[in-house]
Amino acid sequence: MGGEKRRLGALALAAGAAGIAFSAVLNKTILEEGLSPLWLNVFRLGFSCLFLLPFFLRDAGARKAFGTLTRREKGLTLLSGLMLAGHFASWAAALAWADSLIAASIWSTFSLLTVLGSALFLGEKTPVPALLGMVLAVCGVAICAADAQGARLLGVAMAALAAVTQAVYTLCGRAVRKKLDVLPYTMAVYSVALGALLLAALLSGLPDAVSLKGLGVSMLLALVCTLGGHSMQNYALRFYKAPTVSAVFLTEVFTGPALVFFILGEAPPMSSVLGGVVILLGVGWYMLYEWRVAHGLVPSRRKPQECAELPQ
Incomplete structure (x- = not known):
């Protein structure tokens, strides 16, 4: 990699990680304005699509690309959008009912679930480090949920659902992105995600009111996290291997709760801290293994896991 490209890739990684870091605090700020997790993400994705639309309409190749997809690939694209909708909604719900540290820690297990899904549905061999990481992560989730009751326990469940839907979304993306830019x-x-969320939100009822602050922060969420964060991640994948990019973006597990603490004053309970540390040990163990494989430091017959976006 040339010096200029390395600098561009590093800038993309830094900008993307910074954008993702604001996900938790912006989500919580909008939730405090009275918007439900469904309507929050309707506005978030609505603004995101609105910002992307001029670029899409101007790119003839992008518009024609769908015609090259097979029926199976179109189905996977549809499933990917539905999973993204489920991820966004469950992630916001987790932040509404649980502290940001427990939500982010449990979400980070999606990388391990992706490996498990690859073994179950794609016939890929699951490496031993991934299995050890999964065991540690499950123990960490159990610690987080040990004293959880009521709404907080529901928040733990929503964070787990966010991880599962993220993993399925990633697996779908791995298949379709081979053909689509x-x-x-x-x-x-x-x-697709916007349509699914809008339908679910309308069925749940219109919001009582939508404040200008809520709309403004939703726009920030779309610009800073969805486009700034995830677009930069995709750009960084041109210069760095997927395990490196994934590892950098998992810093959101620390930076997100830290911003929530300093900006909103929310301190996580000790069970979230202990459980989060155990979860991150499991995820970190596996990410270190993938990084070593990607750089030829560990002999392996398998390729490092590819990743789609990390849509926090």
Whole structure:
């Protein structure tokens, strides 16, 4: 990699990680304005699609790309959008009912679930470090949920659902992104997710009121986290291997709760701290293994796990 490309890749990684870091605090700020997790993400994805639309319409190749997809690939794109909708809604619900540290820690297990899904559905061999990481992560989730009751326990469940839907979304993306570039894939998936969330939100009832602050922060969430964070991640994948990019973006597990603490004054309980540390040990163990494989430090017959976006 040339010096200029290395600098561009590093800037993309730094900008993307910074954008993702604000996900928890912006989500919580909007939730405090009275918007439900469904309506929050309707506005978030609505603004995201609106910002992407001019670029999509101007790119003839992006518009024609869908015609090259098989029926199976179109089905996977549809499933990917539905999973993204489920992820966004469950992630916001987790932040509404539980502290940001427990939500982010449990969400980080999606990387291990992706490996498990690859073994179950794609016939890929699951490496031993991934199995050890899964055991540690499950223990960490159990610690987080040990004293959880009522709404907090529901928040733990929503964080787990966010991890599962993220993993399925990632697996779908691995298949479709082999043929579609970032722009048409992102536009298609975001549009499907927006439609699904809008339908679910309308069925749940209209919001009592939508404040200008809520709309403004939703726009920030779309610009800073969805486009600034995830678009930069996809750009960084041109210069760095997937395990490196994934490891950098998992810093959100620390930076997100830290911003929530300093900006909103929310301190996580000790069980979240202990459980989060155990979860991150499991995820970190596996990410270190993937990084070593990607750099040829560990002999392996398998390729490092590819990743789609990390749509926090």
